[in-house]
Amino acid sequence: MTVLHSAPATAEQHRLLLKPRFDRVEAVFRWKLGRHGFARWTRPNGGYFVSLEVLPGTATKVVELAAKAGVIFASPGSCFPYGIDFADSQLRIAPSMLELEQLDWALAVIATCVIKAVCSALKALPPA
Numbered sequence: 001m002t003v004l005h006s007a008p009a010t011a012e013q014h015r016l017l018l019k020p021r022f023d024r025v026e027a028v029f030r031w032k033l034g035r036h037g038f039a040r041w042t043r044p045n046g047g048y049f050v051s052l053e054v055l056p057g058t059a060t061k062v063v064e065l066a067a068k069a070g071v072i073f074a075s076p077g078s079c080f081p082y083g084i085d086f087a088d089s090q091l092r093i094a095p096s097m098l099e100l101e102q103l104d105w106a107l108a109v110i111a112t113c114v115i116k117a118v119c120s121a122l123k124a125l126p127p128a
Contacts, residue, residue, distance in 0.1 A: 021095035032111035052091040058117040065113035
């Protein structure tokens with residue numbers, strides 16, 4: 001079998017391996033963030049990353065808070081050219097990096113940090 005003929009089989013193996021991880025991302029983020037309306041995320045149909053869009057101006061804070069809790073992930077804006085996200089709203093998550101149990105914990109931490117960062121940002125706004 002040539003490499004070209006085995007590529008679809010390999011891609012299917014990757015899909016089967018990653019599907020439970022992407023399902024966990026969807027479940028945890030929908031449960032923790034879905035009802036609030038200040039975050040949205042991609043549901044990849046291939047690839048290795050989930051993009052998480054948070055309230056503008058809070059992505060850096062989310063990463064800082066998560067790091068304090070022991071969750072490290074890509075720098076804010078890493079999916080942009082030169083890593084610059086002028087809105088400070090994009091995060092990139094690689095669910096393939098952890099075992100499922102660790103992933104559940106990390107996703108819950110990330111979601112909690114999103115909520116905390118957004119609450120802090122909204123609290124800092126002047127009264128209407």
